[in-house]
Structure formats: structure tokens, C-alpha cells
Amino acid sequence: MISLAAAAAGGQPLVSAIATMSKFFGIAASIAVVGVLLAGGFLLEDRNGELSPAALALKRVATLAAAVWAAAAALNIWVSVADILGSSMGAALDPTIIRSFITQITLGQYMFFQLLVAIFVLVCTTRLRRVGGTVLLLIATLIGILAPVFQSHSASSGSHPLAIGSLCIHVVAISLWIGGIFALAVMDPGARALAIPRFSQLALWTAIAVVVSGSANALTRLNFLDAWTSSYAYVVIAKIVLTGVLIYFGFQQRRNISRENSAVINLAKFSKIVSIELIIMITAVALGSWLSFNPPPAAPSTGEFDPALSIAGLPMPQAPNLTRLIFSYDPDALFIGLLVLASALYIRGIIILKKRGDEWPKMRTTMFFVGILLIDYATSGGYGVYSHFAFSYHMVAHMILGMIAPIFLILSAPITLALRTLPIGRTRDERGVRGTLIAALHSRLTRFWVNPVVALLIFDGSLFGLYFTSLFGGMMQSHIGHFAMDVHFLLSGLLFFHVIIGVDPNPRKVPHLVRVVILFAAMSIHAFFSVALMSSSGLVDGGYFASLQRPWLTDLLADQRQGGAIGWAMGEIPILLALVATFILWVRDDSRETRRIDRNTERLAAMGRPDELAEYNAYLAALAERDRRGT
Numbered sequence: 001m002i003s004l005a006a007a008a009a010g011g012q013p014l015v016s017a018i019a020t021m022s023k024f025f026g027i028a029a030s031i032a033v034v035g036v037l038l039a040g041g042f043l044l045e046d047r048n049g050e051l052s053p054a055a056l057a058l059k060r061v062a063t064l065a066a067a068v069w070a071a072a073a074a075l076n077i078w079v080s081v082a083d084i085l086g087s088s089m090g091a092a093l094d095p096t097i098i099r100s101f102i103t104q105i106t107l108g109q110y111m112f113f114q115l116l117v118a119i120f121v122l123v124c125t126t127r128l129r130r131v132g133g134t135v136l137l138l139i140a141t142l143i144g145i146l147a148p149v150f151q152s153h154s155a156s157s158g159s160h161p162l163a164i165g166s167l168c169i170h171v172v173a174i175s176l177w178i179g180g181i182f183a184l185a186v187m188d189p190g191a192r193a194l195a196i197p198r199f200s201q202l203a204l205w206t207a208i209a210v211v212v213s214g215s216a217n218a219l220t221r222l223n224f225l226d227a228w229t230s231s232y233a234y235v236v237i238a239k240i241v242l243t244g245v246l247i248y249f250g251f252q253q254r255r256n257i258s259r260e261n262s263a264v265i266n267l268a269k270f271s272k273i274v275s276i277e278l279i280i281m282i283t284a285v286a287l288g289s290w291l292s293f294n295p296p297p298a299a300p301s302t303g304e305f306d307p308a309l310s311i312a313g314l315p316m317p318q319a320p321n322l323t324r325l326i327f328s329y330d331p332d333a334l335f336i337g338l339l340v341l342a343s344a345l346y347i348r349g350i351i352i353l354k355k356r357g358d359e360w361p362k363m364r365t366t367m368f369f370v371g372i373l374l375i376d377y378a379t380s381g382g383y384g385v386y387s388h389f390a391f392s393y394h395m396v397a398h399m400i401l402g403m404i405a406p407i408f409l410i411l412s413a414p415i416t417l418a419l420r421t422l423p424i425g426r427t428r429d430e431r432g433v434r435g436t437l438i439a440a441l442h443s444r445l446t447r448f449w450v451n452p453v454v455a456l457l458i459f460d461g462s463l464f465g466l467y468f469t470s471l472f473g474g475m476m477q478s479h480i481g482h483f484a485m486d487v488h489f490l491l492s493g494l495l496f497f498h499v500i501i502g503v504d505p506n507p508r509k510v511p512h513l514v515r516v517v518i519l520f521a522a523m524s525i526h527a528f529f530s531v532a533l534m535s536s537s538g539l540v541d542g543g544y545f546a547s548l549q550r551p552w553l554t555d556l557l558a559d560q561r562q563g564g565a566i567g568w569a570m571g572e573i574p575i576l577l578a579l580v581a582t583f584i585l586w587v588r589d590d591s592r593e594t595r596r597i598d599r600n601t602e603r604l605a606a607m608g609r610p611d612e613l614a615e616y617n618a619y620l621a622a623l624a625e626r627d628r629r630g631t
């Protein structure tokens with residue numbers, strides 16, 4: 001695998017300068033795209049789901065920025081080839097070489113993916129009309145920005161999950177923070193007053209994320225004393241100072257914005273501070289681009305080659321035992337970031353309800369945090385760590401993510417909390433964030449996903465697609481693959497249990513009988529999958545676990561079969577619990593329905609009106625009689 005570090009080591013000053021420059025323009029342009037899409041999809045008014053005139057006016061800015069991004073992404077590929085080959089830019093402009101770089105070298109593949117996303121965004125920005133499409137394009141842009149990060153320095157550091165994860169959070173938070181400020185600077189001044197309060201909240205969250213993620217990332221590289229005398233460390237320190245200044249101006253801005261009455265914002269002062277902030281941010285981005293292209297100081301090596309470190313991104317742990325399974329912890333920064341964000345949003349919802357004088361059931365809050373802790377344990381905790389090294393431990397982590405944590409999260413009713421607390425429209429025509437969520441919940445796409453058969457196919461069918469093809473081995477090899485697999489386990493579990501035992505609103509009313517049938521189907525398919533694994537004669541990991549040269553649990557096939565047995569045991573129990581819960585819900589709903597009919601009969605009787613149900617039955621009987629007499 002060739003990383004940017006190796007490229008930079010090529011050591012041609014001109015090529016390195018071009019590389020840092022094209023990286024800078026690529027990042028700056030992509031941040032401008034993020035800013036405009038963020039403004040259209042979240043900060044500016046939406047007119048019943050349509051973009052407002054102020055947002056439409058920014059489309060040209062997005063298209064121009066996307067064009068610069070695409071050009072810089074193409075230049076990044078070219079200059080990386082020159083640097084890796086140690087050749088001149090001219091010599092590197094060879095179609096065969098470039099084709100093999102973007103098709104066979106992981107770094108090249110990620111860079112080419114970013115180029116394709118930039119071109120896609122460029123085309124789509126010209127057609128933007130609706131808020132929903134703008135939000136989806138914003139997500140696509142962030143994915144495109146993140147792609148090369150998975151092959152940056154962080155991919156060669158001592159702890160992939162922490163280094164890569166923290167840099168991803170850093171890049172997303174920077175993009176939203178700077179992008180938002182850029183959008184405020186270029187948008188129609190008349191529309192600013194509405195956008196500023198909402199951005200001010202977002203700016204606080206992103207600033208915190210930038211500082212925490214940047215510090216975490218810096219610590220994975222500067223984790224020995226001598227490192228702090230390197231030019232890399234000096235640039236990091238400079239960035240910390242700049243961030244301090246940025247936060248000072250951020251507070252000035254907040255003081256200038258009285259949340260209660262956004263109309264009184266001193267726009268002149270606001271614009272002055274914005275231009276200062278933008279200059280500092282551009283400087284910080286330039287320094288960040290330099291950092292991302294120049295290798296961090298090399299840590300003193302033990303001289304021993306650890307295959308696990310280069311393949312799994314973590315040093316080989318000692319043989320597992322109860323203590324290590326309970327107390328091992330290797331932070332997966334991406335998952336931790338998502339869990340912290342989800343927890344912050346959930347707590348914010350509860351606080352809003354409390355302020356309104358409404359209570360939120362404590363049991364639901366408990367369920368939520370049990371779910372969050374289980375996910376953290378299965379990704380960063382003991383089983384999260386050992387899941388990189390042995391199939392049986394991978395299966396335990398899989399079952400916690402796919403079968404156990406989702407049940408707790410589903411029963412914590414996050415959608416209900418969101419619907420009760422998300423902001424409504426700020427103007428008469430605006431649908432508001434809550435309106436957007438309701439529209440999404442009732443969309444055809446959501447109706448497709450919550451179809452019980454679709455949920456079952458994703459939940460159980462995908463197991464065969466993953467483990468009985470080369471996909472599993474491929475996903476285990478890379479950090480993004482491992483992360484995507486864990487996210488898939490979690491989302492497919494959340495979808496399945498939402499459809500079966502969910503307490504949140506569901507656009508589809510799934511009859512209890514259908515739920516029971518789906519659960520029985522899930523049990524049998526899962527049992528069949530586990531038995532297939534337990535009786536497999538070949539390894540399903542494509543040689544991944546063997547390549548780690550694990551000194552413990554050396555019988556790989558036995559460990560895989562053990563994984564099958566664990567999958568069976570841990571998989572069936574939650575489905576069984578869901579079955580019991582479904583029967584209880586069924587009985588409860590039936591008795592509730594009976595009580596409703598009884599109450600209705602009594603109400604009608606009290607009003608001297610015939611009981612509708614009795615009347616209807618009499619009508620059916622008359623029909624039957626008529627048919628019998630053939631008249």
C-alpha cells in the first residue's frame with residue numbers, strides 16, 4: 001500500500017509544493033461546496049421543501065467551487081503519481097501509469113473516487129431545486145471529501161481506528177464550520193438574519209469537534225517526546241494557536257447575536273468578524289494541507305515487524321481472557337464521534353421537553369444509553385478490539401451490534417423524541433426540520449425500507465452475501481471496510497427490530513401475524529446460516545486472520561466454527577425475545593381494541609343509538625339470507 005507519506009518522501013520540492021497547493025485548493029473548494037449546500041439545505045428558509053430564492057442564488061457559487069474541486073482532485077492524482085515515482089510532472093502524465101495508479105493502488109482508487117464525486121456534485125449543483133436533494137448532495141460531497149482521508153498518514157499510524165476516525169471527524173467538522181462561515185459571507189445579506197442563529201449553534205458544535213479531533217489526531221502522531229521538536233509539531237502548535245484565536249472571535253460573534261431576537265444582529269460587525277475568521281481559517285487550512293502531505297516524525301521503532309499493525313491497524317493483543325475482554329479499549333474515533341453526537345441530540349431533546357414542562361420516560365433514556373454503551377463496547381471495547389483478530393470474537397461483536405444494541409435503541413423511541421422536539425418552520429412557508437423528517441418518514445423510499453420482507457432480506461439475507469463471498473475478507477482488510485460492516489450490522493438490526501417491535505411511528509402498519517411469521521423466518525434463516533458456518537470446511541475470511549500470524553487460537557477453522565455456534569446462540573435469543581414481545585403487544589393491542597369497541601357500544605347505547613357493529617352484523621346476516629333464498 002502506498003500512502004501520501006511515501007509520496008512525500010519522494011522528496012522533489014517543486015512536486016511537493018504543487019501537491020500541497022492542489023491539496024489546499026481541493027480542500028478549500030470542497031469546503032465552499034459544503035457551505036453552499038449547508039446553507040440551502042439547513043440554514044436558509046425552505047419554501048415547503050423548495051429552495052428559497054437566496055439559496056437558488058448561491059447555486060452558481062456551488063457549481064464554480066465544484067469545478068475547482070474537480071480540477072484540484074485531478075491534479076492531486078497527477079502530482080501524487082509524480083511524487084511516488086520520484087519523477088517530473090511531465091513524466092508522470094502517462095495515461096498507462098495513471099490508469100494503473102487509479103485502478104490498482106488503494107490511494108489512487110480513493111483519489112479517483114473523490115474525483116468522480118466532485119464531477120457528480122458539479123453536474124448536480126446545476127439542477128438543485130429541492131431541500132431534500134440538497135441535503136443528499138451535501139452528504140455525497142462529505143463522503144467524497146473523506147475518501148482520501150482513509151489513505152492518509154493516519155492509515156500508517158499505530159492505531160488506525162483512532163487516527164483515521166479522528167481525522168475524518170476533523171475534516172467533516174472543518175468543512176461544516178468554515179463552509180457555513182463562507183456561505184454566510186457570500187449569501188444575500190437580507191437572508192443572513194434568518195441563517196445566523198441556526199449557524200451559530202452549529203458553529204459551536206463543530207468548533208468543539210475540530211479541537212477534540214485535531215488534538216486526538218495530533219496525539220496519535222506526536223506520542224513521544226522527540227516528536228515535539230519536529231516541523232510537523234510546530235505546524236500543529238501554530239494551528240492550535242490559530243484555533244484559539246478563532247474561538248475568541250467565535251465568542252465575539254455569539255455575543256453579537258442575541259438568540260432571542262435575531263433581528264438585532266449588528267450585521268456590519270458580523271461581516272467584519274466573518275472576514276477576519278475566514279482569513280484565519282484559510283491559514284489553518286493551508287497549514288492542515290501541509291501537515292497532511294508531509295510525514296509526521298517517525299516513532300522510535302522496536303525493530304520487530306508486527307503484521308497485525310500494518311494489516312489490522314492495531315498491534316497484536318495478548319491472548320484474550322476475561323480481564324482483557326472487559327478492560328481492553330482501543331478508541332474507534334469514528335464510532336465514538338457518532339455515539340457522542342447521537343447522545344448529545346437525545347439529551348438535547350429531553351432538555352427541550354423538560355423546558356416545555358413535559359417529561360420523557362426514564363426507562364426510554366436508560367434503554368438509549370444501554371444501547372449506546374453496548375455499541376461502544378462492541379467497537380472500541382474488549383470485543384471491538386479482539387473482533388479484528390479472531391472470527392469468534394468478530395461474531396460476538398457482530399451479534400451485539402446487529403441483534404442486541406438495536407433492541408435497546410428501538411425501545412428508546414428516538415424518532416418520537418425527534419418529532420416532539422425538532423424545530424418547526426421559522427417562517428409561515430417553511431416546512432422546518434421537523435417537517436422535513438415527517439416528509440422523509442412518509443416518503444416512498446421509507447415505505448420501501450420498512451416493508452417487513454425487505455427488512456428481513458437485509459437483516460438475514462445480507463449475512464450470506466457477506467460471509468459466503470469474498471466480501472468479508474475484503475472488508476476486514478481495510479479500516480473503511482471494517483467500519484462499513486459494523487455500520488451495516490447496526491442499521492440492519494435497527495431496521496428489522498423497528499419494523500417488528502418498534503414503538504416509534506411507522507408509515508406501514510404491519511399486522512401482528514405478519515410480524516410473527518417474519519420472526520420465525522428470521523430464526524430459521526439465522527439458524528441455517530449458523531449451521532452452515534459451523535459445518536464449513538473452508539475459511540470465509542480470504543486468508544485475513546492467517547495473515548495476522550496470531551500466536552493464540554491458532555486453529556483458524558475451529559475458531560470459525562466456534563463463531564458459527566456463537567452466532568447461533570447469541571442470534572436466536574434476541575429474536576426469541578422479540579417474538580415474546582410481539583405476542584405481548586398483540587394481546588395488548590387486541591384487548592385495547594376490544595375495550596374501544598365496548599366503550600363505543602356503551603356510548604352508542606347511552607345515546608339510544610344502535611350498536612354500529614351489531615347493526616353491521618345484522619346487515620351481513622340479511623345479505624346472507626337473501627343470497628340463500630337466491631332473490
Ligand code: HEM
Nearest residue numbers: 153211214215217218239240243281284285288289291292
Ligand atoms: C486544536 C486545533 C487543531 C489541531 C490540534 C489540529 C491538528 C491536525 C492534525 C494532526 C491533522 C492531520 C494531519 C495529517 O494528516 O497528518 C490536521 C489536518 C487538518 N487540519 Fe487541523 N487541527 C486543528 C485545528 C484546525 C482548524 C481550526 C482548521 C481549519 C479551520 C484545521 C484544518 C485542517 C485541515 C484542512 C487538515 C487536512 C485534512 C486532510 O487531510 O484532508 N485544523 N489537523
